[in-house]
Amino acid sequence: MFTKTSITLEVRDNKLTMLKERAILWREMNWLIISDLHLGKSETFRNCGIPIPAELDTTDLDRLSFLVTNYKPDRLIIAGDFIHHDSSLTEHTNSIFTSWRKKHPLPIWLVEGNHDRGISLPNNWNINYLTSALRAAPFIIDHKPPEQVAHPIYFGIYGHIHPVSYMEVGGRSIRVQVFYKNRDSLILPAFTNFAGGWNVSEKNEEAVYFATGEAVFSRKAID
Numbered sequence: 380m381f382t383k384t385s386i387t388l389e390v391r392d393n394k395l396t397m398l399k400e401r402a403i404l405w406r407e408m409n410w411l412i413i414s415d416l417h418l419g420k421s422e423t424f425r426n427c428g429i430p431i432p433a434e435l436d437t438t439d440l441d442r443l444s445f446l447v448t449n450y451k452p453d454r455l456i457i458a459g460d461f462i463h464h465d466s467s468l469t470e471h472t473n474s475i476f477t478s479w480r481k482k483h484p485l486p487i488w489l490v491e492g493n494h495d496r497g498i499s500l501p502n503n504w505n506i507n508y509l510t511s512a513l514r515a516a517p518f519i520i521d522h523k524p525p526e527q528v529a530h531p532i533y534f535g536i537y538g539h540i541h542p543v544s545y546m547e548v549g550g551r552s553i554r555v556q557v558f559y560k561n562r563d564s565l566i567l568p569a570f571t572n573f574a575g576g577w578n579v580s581e582k583n584e585e586a587v588y589f590a591t592g593e594a595v596f597s598r599k600a601i602d
Contacts, residue, residue: 386588386595388560390534391517397558397588399595400442401568403536404450405518411452412520413443414538415460415569417494418476419467435573436472440479443570447483455485456513458538458567459492459522462500473501480504488513492522492539524566535564542566543576544587544598554578558588558595 387396387406394406402413416439421431447455462468480503488507489495500506512521519533524540542559545552556568556576562584569576581587587598 383594383596386597388565390565393517395536395565397590397595398446399590399592400446401556401570401590401592402443402446403558403565403567404452408515409451409453410456411446411450411454412456412458412536412567413570414458414522414567415492415541415571415574416443416457417460417463417467417569417571417574419469419472420463420571420573422467422469422472431573435571436475439571439573440475444479444483447485452485455487456520457487457489458520458536459490460494460538461489461492461506462495462498464494465498468498468501477501477503490520490522524564531563537564537566538569540566540579541569541574541576542579542587543568544579544589546589546598555589555591558590560586560588 384399385396387394396404396406398404402411404411418436421435486507487505488509490509490513500508512519514533517534518536520536522537522539524535524537542557543554544557545554554576557579558568559566559579568590579587581598589596589598
């Protein structure tokens with residue numbers, strides 16, 4: 380039904396392209412921005428005796444490989460929660476991401492998320508770790524959205540809440556990951572497929588954009 384693979388927003392004279400793979404491309408800087416990869420989450424669950432397929436991490440990294448190969452960004456920005464837990468840094472996780480880095484040696488900047496805090500990443504991953512927000516006018520990129528606008532001169536790009544919303548398909552209501560925009564910020568959906576979510580709805584100046592993996596579209600397109 381929907382075939383559009385991206386939607387571009389004009390924000391303060393800059394273009395942010397929302398991609399169906401749950402990432403955005405800042406056109407002027409050629410930066411690819413994602414949030415909430417939660418690498419190694421399946422490893423943590425298996426360590427707790429919960430049978431989760433190991434392929435989940437590989438699937439997420441394959442999708443990231445597609446984006447890096449297809450769009451050729453100058454930099455990858457991760458807006459927090461790159462790693463799920465210190466128990467996620469297993470030999471398997473180290474192996475698959477080390478292999479990924481060898482294929483994609485582009486600069487990576489990680490803005491610390493609550494799941495990243497206190498975790499020492501392997502040096503050979505070559506990740507620039509930021510303990511505070513990344514300011515690159517006109518945007519501020521951070522993990523957790525503030526409860527109120529904290530930086531009025533910046534437009535915020537955040538993650539953390541894993542926004543989702545519901546849409547009707549064939550008489551059934553299904554939950555879909557979404558980009559959530561208001562006047563002052565854009566909140567990214569979780570990049571990982573293995574995540575819960577916080578239900579959001581539109582009101583006033585807010586907008587929801589569904590990202591199904593096959594297409595990206597606004598709620599207005601289905602109402």
